[in-house]
Amino acid sequence: MYLKFFNLKDFPFAVGADPRFFYESGIHAEALANMQYVVEQRKGMVVITGEVGAGKTFLSNILAGRLERVAQVVMVTHPPDSAKQLLRAVAEGLDIKTTRIDDKLDLVAQLEKSLERLYRRGKLVAALFDEAQDMPDEALEQIRLLWNMERDAHRLIQVVLVGQPQLRDRLRLEKWESLRQRVVLSYHLGRLSPQETARYILHRRQVASQNGCLLRFTPQALERIHQATRGIPRLINIICDNCLLIAYAKNAFTINDAVVCEVLRDMTCWPIQTAPAQAEPTGDAL
Structure with a gap:
């Protein structure tokens, strides 16, 4: 639905186990290497x-x-x-x-x-x-x-x-x-830290992007997503995918705090207290 609008080649936040989207932090890389060594030896x-x-x-x-x-x-x-x-x-x-x-x-x-x-x-x-x-x-x-x-x-x-x-x-x-x-x-x-959550989101966007990807996230939006999901990857994917749908409907390329808050208000089955959206500058989106 929104792939062409954001100039994406794949859905960046699909819930699945596509290895291209694996976010390999330093901790993950070390753990994988150690596990592989233990099994192979x-x-x-x-x-x-x-x-x-x-x-x-x-x-x-x-x-x-x-x-x-x-x-x-x-x-x-x-x-x-x-x-x-x-x-x-x-x-x-x-x-x-x-x-x-x-x-x-x-x-x-x-x-x-x-x-x-x-x-x-x-x-x-x-x-x-x-x-x-x-x-x-x-x-x-x-x-x-x-x-x-x-x-x-x-x-x-x-x-x-x-x-x-x-x-x-x-x-x-x-x-x-x-x-x-x-x-x-x-x-x-463990759960992702605020910094890891941001890197996780931007990594998945990069994997799904074509040249000239138009999708952006503001720092406030990334912070709100982390707070709402507590750094759990599956929940991050669900929130982000819904954010892209809302932004597409609004003809907006940037996911800001207001978009995230709108998604969270609609997630009525989640035990989340959503504070009012923050006013934020438009020039610092990532």
Whole structure:
């Protein structure tokens, strides 16, 4: 709708995991490098946590994309409701036929045999489990047992657990001490600071821009967006996309504080107290 108006080639604030729009701050770059090293060197489990909308799935997809250069990657995007379902999900990710296998021990044996074959061929296998905080105990315990599979003192499968902060709280329980001891790297995705929020927004605009992009944000608008979203990327995308729609309807190229306030007033399901828009100079838009 508004792409031609702002001279954009893509929607800059679409909610999705397009790797072109990944904002790699210094912290993200270091975390990704460390996680990639741990998995590729078979050092131990990795845990990624963050609140809803913080970008956990986006980050894990970027990690998976980098690992695919050297590994066979299995992505389990929905928490399995049993150990057997978890085993089937991993097997299917490795193209192992399990339709005729119903017994859990037979599933384990088939999976271990296939993982050993891949290991003998020099193939690294990495499994990423999203929404891991919702796994039942038996599925989480099965992950520990999977990780214990080894040949020649090398683990046959590397594991990355991705989840909300409850996952960290769960792993701190005494009953999960054995699993926790296998975690060698844990990374928590925090909220973006005001400066990072501004850079995040401008980065996504740059990726979506064509030559002569007309879209601008005032500093006051960027500050208001951060205050309203608390630096959570998914919420930033939602607010910004609505701001572009309002600006387009007003035939305006600049997102100012008044536009952001109008969007926030319309977001009636959000618990936000919106102060009056600030008067602001027109020459300092970014």
